[in-house]
Amino acid sequence: MKTSPLMMLFYLGLGTVFGLVLSRSGAADYNFIQGMFLLEEFQLYGIIGTAVAVTAPGLYLLKRYGKTATGEKLQFERKPGHRGNIYGGFLFGIGWAITGMCPGPILVNIGEGKLYAIAALAGTLVGAGSFGALYPKLQGIFKLPSLQVGTGEG
Amino acid sequence: MHLILTDAAPIHWAIGGAAIGAITLALLYIGNRRLGVSTGFENICALVVHTPYFTRQSLVSSHSWRLPLLTGLFLGGVLSALLAGGWETTWALGMFDAEIGWGNGGKLLWMFGGGLLIGFGTRLAGGCTSGHGIFGMSNLELPSIISTGCFMAAGIVTTNLIYRVIL
Numbered sequence: 001m002k003t004s005p006l007m008m009l010f011y012l013g014l015g016t017v018f019g020l021v022l023s024r025s026g027a028a029d030y031n032f033i034q035g036m037f038l039l040e041e042f043q044l045y046g047i048i049g050t051a052v053a054v055t056a057p058g059l060y061l062l063k064r065y066g067k068t069a070t071g072e073k074l075q076f077e078r079k080p081g082h083r084g085n086i087y088g089g090f091l092f093g094i095g096w097a098i099t100g101m102c103p104g105p106i107l108v109n110i111g112e113g114k115l116y117a118i119a120a121l122a123g124t125l126v127g128a129g130s131f132g133a134l135y136p137k138l139q140g141i142f143k144l145p146s147l148q149v150g151t152g153e154g
Numbered sequence: 155m156h157l158i159l160t161d162a163a164p165i166h167w168a169i170g171g172a173a174i175g176a177i178t179l180a181l182l183y184i185g186n187r188r189l190g191v192s193t194g195f196e197n198i199c200a201l202v203v204h205t206p207y208f209t210r211q212s213l214v215s216s217h218s219w220r221l222p223l224l225t226g227l228f229l230g231g232v233l234s235a236l237l238a239g240g241w242e243t244t245w246a247l248g249m250f251d252a253e254i255g256w257g258n259g260g261k262l263l264w265m266f267g268g269g270l271l272i273g274f275g276t277r278l279a280g281g282c283t284s285g286h287g288i289f290g291m292s293n294l295e296l297p298s299i300i301s302t303g304c305f306m307a308a309g310i311v312t313t314n315l316i317y318r319v320i321l
Binding site for chain 1: 155157158164169174175176179180181183188190195196203208219222225232243244248262263264270271272275277280282288294295300302305316
């Protein structure tokens with residue numbers, strides 16, 4: 001599917017709003033992430049819970065409607081199930097706790113001027129790059145889908 | 155609690171959460187795209203690494219929307235700092251400074267190590283907080299519910315080990 005310059009601008013703008021919200025809600029803040037995992041701060045549970053509570057019914061209605069704003073057929077891939085969901089989830093959770101950042105907030109933190117976040121991004125790219133390079137080996141261990149399908153886009 | 159960036163209270167969680175839900179739905183309704191950030195790291199890797207994994211069609215065809223979205227996330231952070239009174243570089247890391255207290259070099263190592271786990275872990279899991287936690291859970295996908303349970307549990311154990319057991 002081709003992406004027009006106008007749509008690229010849309011994704012850029014949507015990403016900017018997303019980044020602003022993550023920055024000001026505490027989702028890109030080291031202390032709020034530690035507070036969430038220490039079960040001391042409700043903020044992030046409230047954010048994720050509300051996001052799901054808003055997205056779930058909207059998604060249900062959009063799927064029933066079946067079309068996008070431009071009249072295209074609505075379509076997206078469901079996540080494949082495999083052992084990586086579990087082991088990868090554990091590894092990511094440890095990394096999230098260590099850095100206080102999940103993937104989106106890594107970029108937000110760099111934008112905010114937090115210099116250490118550049119090291120988090122460097123580590124993340126090396127981690128993702130190593131995963132891709134080792135995919136044929138990992139495929140057997142974690143019963144991952146074929147390379148064309150991947151572990152799940154997201 | 156105050157944000158490290160603004161030293162002010164964050165926006166209410168209900169507003170933040172509703173905004174993220176609206177962004178997720180707008181991405182799907184207008185762009186016909188499923189929200190997910192972590193695959194974007196593969197899009198960045200694919201710019202320099204050309205092994206079969208990074209040249210697969212499903213990844214290459216998503217460059218044109220994921221790369222602008224990721225750039226936007228960065229710009230959102232810049233804008234947030236500008237609106238907070240001016241952009242400046244900082245090493246401030248809140249609780250880490252108060253209780254672990256490593257210098258800048260130590261922070262870089264700490265963050266790089268954590269980043270390795272994020273990059274490898276999210277790609278092995280097939281998603282992160284956005285793709286599994288928000289979109290996948292909202293769509294009642296079992297792999298997403300399992301993965302979200304795993305990364306939340308691992309985060310709770312890790313932070314409690316660091317701040318309640320070791321320190």
